[in-house]
Amino acid sequence: MxxxxxxxxxxxxxxxxxxxxxxxxxxxxxxxxxxxxxxxxxxxGVDFKAGTNMDIEIGKAVTQEQAKELLGTLGYKDLAPTVGGASNQRLSVRFDEVLEQPKVTEILNALKKQYGDQVSAEVNVVSPDxxxxxxxxxxxxxxxxxxxxxxxxxxxxxxxxxxxxxxxxxxxxxxxxxxxxxxxxxxxxxxxxxxxxxxxxxxxxxxxxxxxxxxxxxxxxxxxxxxxxxxxxxxxxxxxxxxxxxxxxxxxxxxxxxxxxxxxxxxxxxxxxxxxxxxxxxxxxxxxxxxxxxxxxxxxxxxxxxxxxx
Known part of the structure; x- marks a missing residue:
């Protein structure tokens, strides 16, 4: 100095x-x-490429492995869902494709069958344009x-x-x-x-x-x-x-x-x-x-x- x-x-x-x-x-x-x-x-992310983002409120604790296994049964084996929120009750899933409403309903029904009717989701879709x-x-x-x-x-x-x-x-x-x-x-x-x-x-x-x-x-x-x-x-x-x-x-x-x-x-x-x-x-x-x-x-x-x- x-x-x-x-x-x-x-x-x-x-x-x-x-x-x-x-x-x-x-x-x-x-x-x-x-x-x-x-x-x-x-x-x-989905914001800059065509795809769908689902923020799902499960209502009970869920692990990433459980969510990944459930999505795998629906044909999405390569997805890596993110678990967060209070007590790990929130699930965020990003799909590289634009999901039609029937497919979104199918995913929600599978989650409700697994975790109960309290499951709700916010779906955001970004088109290619x-x-x-x-x-x-x-x-x-x-x-x-x-x-x-x-x-x-x-x-x-x-x-x-x-x-x-x-x-x-x-x-x-x-x-x-x-x-x-x-x-x-x-x-x-x-x-x-x-x-x-x-x-x-x-x-x-x-x-x-x-x-x-x-x-x-x-x-x-x-x-x-x-x-x-x-x-x-x-x-x-x-x-x-x-x-x-x-x-x-x-x-x-x-x-x-x-x-x-x-x-x-x-x-x-x-x-x-x-x-x-x-x-x-x-x-x-x-x-x-x-x-x-x-x-x-x-x-x-x-x-x-x-x-x-x-």
């Missing part, structure tokens, strides 16, 4: 000095994610959100800040998608909501840091890249406590949802946890060093010219 007299800041770790390591690790994860997406793709429409609208939502954020940052700061921030938030969104692809986790509409909120929380961290960089840049005389690096590093540590506390506050909630929430919200919470962690990392290790690289390519203004202009 060393103390920066110029900015009155405790520098516990030099992020700028190790930026190549951060860029290399981030690039490796991006490449791994691209390979996984090309080879395996995403494990789409609806699945395609949801997929297209999701892509539009991510693009529009990214462009809007880039325009906002460009207006409030400058294009270098906007470009660095947008690359970093797209990286955050991609990390969530890549990890869900690598570990074959299901992608549904709550997952998309998690990705979009990740973009929102991610840009918040970056705005705080960029605002401090702009303030330090305004009141300090930086003449070369080394001085710029010193200023950026100091700005990161000046805002570190605020960013950590902000992220931890939301992260605690997301972890609680994942640990104690229902099965239907666990993947949403997991996507939030990944996105928040990536957003905190990219704000410090990607966005700020990227801005420094872009700014470093600009020719510094000569002191004489500055004095003459003033």
């Amino acid at each position: 060393h103390y920066n007299d110029k900015f009155h800041t405790n520098i516990r770790f030099d992020f700028i000095k190790h930026q190549k390591k951060f860029f290399g690790a981030s690039l490796a994860l991006v490449v791994l994610g691209i390979v996984s997406l090309l080879v395996f793709g995403l494990n789409y 609806m699945a395609r429409e949801l997929g297209v609208k999701t892509i539009y939502a991510v693009i529009i959100a990214s462009v809007a954020i880039m325009i906002y940052v460009a207006i409030r700061f400058e294009w270098r800040f906007a470009l660095a921030a947008n690359i970093a938030i797209l990286y955050d969104a991609f990390v969530v998608v890549a990890l869900f692809s690598i570990f074959r986790l299901e992608v549904d509409l709550p997952f998309i909501a998690a990705v979009l909120t990740t973009i929102g929380y991610s840009i918040n961290d970056k705005i705080v840091i960029f605002d401090r960089i702009r303030e330090n840049l305004r009141f300090s005389k930086t003449k070369n890249k080394e001085q710029l690096a010193e200023m950026v590093n100091a700005s990161l540590w000046q805002t570190m406590a605020r960013n950590v506390y902000t992220v931890l506050t939301v992260l605690i909630v997301a972890i609680s949802l994942y640990l104690f929430g229902s099965e239907s919200i666990k993947l949403f919470a997991l996507a939030k946890i990944i996105g928040l962690t990536s957003g905190a990392y990219s704000s410090v290790c990607i966005a700020s060093p990227l801005w420094l690289m872009l700014r470093g390519k600009q020719k510094p203004k000569q002191t004489a010219k500055t004095s003459a202009a003033s």
